[in-house]
Amino acid sequence: MNIIVLSWRYLWSRPLAASLNLLLLALGLASISFVLLVSQQINRAFERDLAGIDVVVGAKGSPMQLILSGVFHIDAPTGNVPLAAVKELEKNPQVAKVIPISLGDSFRGFRIVGTSLDYIKHYDAQLASGALWDKPMQAVIGSQVARQTGLKAGDAFAGSHGLGGGGESHGQTPYNVVGVLAASGSVLDRLILTSTESVWKVHETDAALDAEDQKILEEERELTLALIQYKTPLAAVTFPRFVNTTTEMQAAAPALEITRLLNMIGVGTDLLKALAGILLLTAGLSVFIALWSAVRERRADLALLRMLGAPPRKIAGLLLYEALWLALLACLLGVLAAQGVMAVAAWALQAEKSVVIGAFVWPIELIVVPIVALGVALAASALPAWEAYRVSVFELLQSR
Amino acid sequence: MITSRQLSYRYVNGPALAFADLEVAQGGVLVLGGASGSGKSTWLALAAGLLQASSGDLTVAGQAVAQLDKVRSDAWRAKTIGFLPQKLHLSAALSVYGNLALSQWAVGQKTDHKSIHAALAALGVAELSERKPSQLSGGQAQRVALARAVLLQPKVVLADEPTASLDDDAASAALDLLLATAARLNATLVIATHDSRIKKHLEAVCRPFLGIKLASSPINTVASSS
Numbered sequence: 368m369n370i371i372v373l374s375w376r377y378l379w380s381r382p383l384a385a386s387l388n389l390l391l392l393a394l395g396l397a398s399i400s401f402v403l404l405v406s407q408q409i410n411r412a413f414e415r416d417l418a419g420i421d422v423v424v425g426a427k428g429s430p431m432q433l434i435l436s437g438v439f440h441i442d443a444p445t446g447n448v449p450l451a452a453v454k455e456l457e458k459n460p461q462v463a464k465v466i467p468i469s470l471g472d473s474f475r476g477f478r479i480v481g482t483s484l485d486y487i488k489h490y491d492a493q494l495a496s497g498a499l500w501d502k503p504m505q506a507v508i509g510s511q512v513a514r515q516t517g518l519k520a521g522d523a524f525a526g527s528h529g530l531g532g533g534g535e536s537h538g539q540t541p542y543n544v545v546g547v548l549a550a551s552g553s554v555l556d557r558l559i560l561t562s563t564e565s566v567w568k569v570h571e572t573d574a575a576l577d578a579e580d581q582k583i584l585e586e587e588r589e590l591t592l593a594l595i596q597y598k599t600p601l602a603a604v605t606f607p608r609f610v611n612t613t614t615e616m617q618a619a620a621p622a623l624e625i626t627r628l629l630n631m632i633g634v635g636t637d638l639l640k641a642l643a644g645i646l647l648l649t650a651g652l653s654v655f656i657a658l659w660s661a662v663r664e665r666r667a668d669l670a671l672l673r674m675l676g677a678p679p680r681k682i683a684g685l686l687l688y689e690a691l692w693l694a695l696l697a698c699l700l701g702v703l704a705a706q707g708v709m710a711v712a713a714w715a716l717q718a719e720k721s722v723v724i725g726a727f728v729w730p731i732e733l734i735v736v737p738i739v740a741l742g743v744a745l746a747a748s749a750l751p752a753w754e755a756y757r758v759s760v761f762e763l764l765q766s767r
Numbered sequence: 768m769i770t771s772r773q774l775s776y777r778y779v780n781g782p783a784l785a786f787a788d789l790e791v792a793q794g795g796v797l798v799l800g801g802a803s804g805s806g807k808s809t810w811l812a813l814a815a816g817l818l819q820a821s822s823g824d825l826t827v828a829g830q831a832v833a834q835l836d837k838v839r840s841d842a843w844r845a846k847t848i849g850f851l852p853q854k855l856h857l858s859a860a861l862s863v864y865g866n867l868a869l870s871q872w873a874v875g876q877k878t879d880h881k882s883i884h885a886a887l888a889a890l891g892v893a894e895l896s897e898r899k900p901s902q903l904s905g906g907q908a909q910r911v912a913l914a915r916a917v918l919l920q921p922k923v924v925l926a927d928e929p930t931a932s933l934d935d936d937a938a939s940a941a942l943d944l945l946l947a948t949a950a951r952l953n954a955t956l957v958i959a960t961h962d963s964r965i966k967k968h969l970e971a972v973c974r975p976f977l978g979i980k981l982a983s984s985p986i987n988t989v990a991s992s993s
Contacts, residue, residue: 368868368878373861380860671856674815675915676845677873678838760817761808 370681374688377661384657389696391650392743396701397708398643400736402636404709407730409632413439413625416554418490421603422618424448424456424610425592430619431628437468437592438621440478440554443530444470447589448616456593456610461602464489466594469566472526472537477512479526479542479559481566489594490553496520497546503564506542510550511557511717518544526559526569540569563590651743654693658686658751666758673760683756690748694740702736768793769814769923769955774823776809783821784809791955793828793922796946798966799959807959811925814957815848816840828922828955845874849921849954851945853928855912857900863887863911864896870915886914889951890944905933909941917948924949926958930965939968 378385416439425433428445435442450467457465466489469481480486484499487507497520499507508518518524523541528534542561550556571584595618597603603620610618662669669682769791777783784806791797799807812818813825816832817840825832828847835843857866867883887893890910900908909929916924926945930938942965949956958965 368865368872370872373869373872376860376865665858667852667854667856668858671850671852672869672873673841674817674844674848674850674852675870675873676841678841681873681875760815761812 370684370688374685375692377665377685378689378692381657381661385693388650388654388657388693389700391646391653392693392697392740393700393704395643395646395650395743396697396736396740397704398639398646399739400702400705400733401708402639402643403730403732403735404705404728405712406632406636407732408709408728409629411728413629415552417621417625418553419596420489420594420621421597422595422607422610422620423592424453424595424616424618427615427617430617431624433592433617433619434621434624436470437594438554440480440558444591445617447591448593450588450590452614452616453590453593455614456595459606459609461598461606462595463598464596467563467590468592468594469563469589470530470591471566472528472569473530473534474512474524474526474542474559475516476531477509477516477557477559478530479506479561479566481561481563483563486594487548487555487560490551490555492551492553492555493549495547495549497544500545500560500562500565503562503568504540504542505545505565506559506561507546507548508544508559509548509556512559513547518547520544520546537569647739647743650697651747654690654744654747655750658690658748659754661689662686662751662754662758666762669755669758670760670762673758679756679758682758683752686752686755687745687748690744691741694737694744698737698740701740702733768829769797769825769827769957771825772823774810774813774825775821776806776813776818777821786810786823791957793955794950794953796949796956796958796969798969799957800961800966802961807961808927811927811957811959814923815850815925816844842874846919847922849916849919849924851909851913851916851924851926851929853931855900855908857903857908857912857915859900862897862899863892863903866900866911867915867918870918874919876919882918886918887911890914890948906937906940910944913944913948917952917954920952921954923955923957924952926956928960928962929958930960930962935964938962938964942968 420438423433423437425437425444426446426448432442433445436444453465453467456462464485466485467482468486470478472479487499494507495510495513497507506524508516513519516524522544524544525536525538525541527536542559542565548555548560567585567588571581595606597606607618607620610616669685672682673679769789771786771789773785773788775783775785786806789797799810801807809818813820813832814827816827816835820833830843830847832840857863858869861869864883864887867886868878871878871883884893884896887896890913892907892910892914895903895907895911900911903911916926924945929941929945933941945956945958946969
């Protein structure tokens with residue numbers, strides 16, 4: 368017999384109360400764990416996809432929309448900008464690298480992105496099979512695209528107009544899959560990549576009436592947006608203003624927009640945190656009431672332990688250990704529940720072709736959960752333990 | 768061996784109790800009689816080192832109880848006193864075996880399977896060791912509680928109203944069991960009771976028990992409100 372076994376037995380001698388308290392405490396801890404996991408995952412996903420993109424230049428409109436559509440591929444783009452204007456920016460001495468992005472078509476809900484090979488290099492993506500494109504109308508697909516559509520190197524497919532799928536099909540100009548990227552956890556996993564020329568070609572072939580018309584269209588070629596890396600961090604001060612005032616385009620700094628977005632999400636997580644706090648407070652109170660009534664109920668038992676020769680601290684320790692057992696169990700249940708919900712969310716987001724989040728990460732911030740559990744347990748058991756400490760053996764002799 | 772001289776206890780804002788001098792040999796039996804409120808519980812508490820006497824001397828098993836401080840009295844009580852409470856107070860959360868293991872835990876000993884088994888067997892309840900107290904009859908429960916009281920081989924066994932709410936047959940059986948158990952350990956047995964049957968039974972029964980001297984002095988209480 369030791370205090371660990373004994374407190375366990377005492378805890379489960381009232382199974383209903385123990386289960387309810389465990390449930391309450393576990394719910395509170397699960398909410399906290401969930402908030403922690405979500406914010407960590409979102410931050411990580413954003414950071415990974417941002418990967419050193421200093422500024423995004425595109426059509427005027429909402430800067431947040433520009434970032435969401437151009438970097439994370441979760442919103443519609445703001446519009447198109449002339450190719451010539453972007454070429455002009457390339458000559459700017461502050462600009463180190465320009466990655467063009469052309470959007471507009473999709474295949475079964477996956478975006479077809481016209482870009483340059485720099486885009487793949489930028490994310491350090493590796494080929495799982497096949498090769499990169501070297502001609503228009505060749506496509507390299509992300510790992511998730513390959514998995515969900517069954518496409519592989521050597522297959523052909525026709526894109527459809529629009530990003531949502533179900534648009535008019537570009538059947539005359541099918542793409543050939545030449546390569547499949549290895550899963551990297553970045554946004555590339557759910558994209559179909561091709562050269563910008565391919566995107567122009569698809570639309571020009573569809574629209575051009577004759578060779579002359581084709582020429583006119585070629586002169587008016589457009590891009591959706593451009594991802595830009597600076598040569599020097601100082602450019603952040605002047606470059607966006609330069610673009611916004613002297614061109615018809617807008618420049619949006621992803622870091623700034625993401626901070627804004629996280630602040631908006633932050634309201635949600637704050638709300639969840641508050642809810643978790645209330646749950647934990649309730650759980651703490653409930654544990655307190657349970658322990659308090661346990662002391663009352665077992666007063667005579669505890670007094671008998673004193674009579675048998677147990678020092679008061681041992682009696683108080685018994686109560687404390689009971690609370691610690693609850694905390695430990697609730698911790699395990701809570702974290703597992705939160706991870707379970709995260710896994711379901713990851714699966715659902717992936718099915719919707721939205722932000723990729725990894726399941727079962729164990730951020731260091733989760734250490735907060737056992738600390739909170741311990742705190743609640745100690746706070747809830749302090750008074751009952753003190754009451755147990757003061758149990759007088761003499762009462763035992765007088766309880767007639 | 769229990770001796771007391773000029774023992775008295777005064778409650779804060781309460782009555783003062785003075786107890787008759789007494790001397791019980793090791794292995795003897797002492798019956799504390801008298802109506803409720805006459806100080807039986809107080810005397811038990813003094814003997815167990817739970818209360819400090821206001822004046823006088825009380826020596827239990829060679830230890831002057833007044834000289835024990837709080838911390839040492841817990842350890843002393845654990846190895847010297849076996850206690851059979853009136854309501855038994857077997858823990859409902861634990862099995863019979865667990866209840867005995869609990870008293871070893873209380874004094875900081877490791878669970879000793881052999882001595883638990885021996886204590887239960889000596890009282891004829893070894894086969895009940897896996898049962899919960901709620902699955903015991905009244906008589907079985909009392910045997911288990913007695914096994915717990917003598918598990919650590921105390922020199923003194925304090926029994927608080929051991930025959931309350933028992934019919935005549937059960938009461939004499941319970942008493943015989945107490946006497947036999949105390950005699951086996953050569954422990955001094957103190958029975959606090961207001962049950963008049965006990966004294967009669969003891970007088971009838973004690974002579975045949977060799978070595979047991981009955982020191983059944985009713986505690987002479989001089990109760991007065993202060």
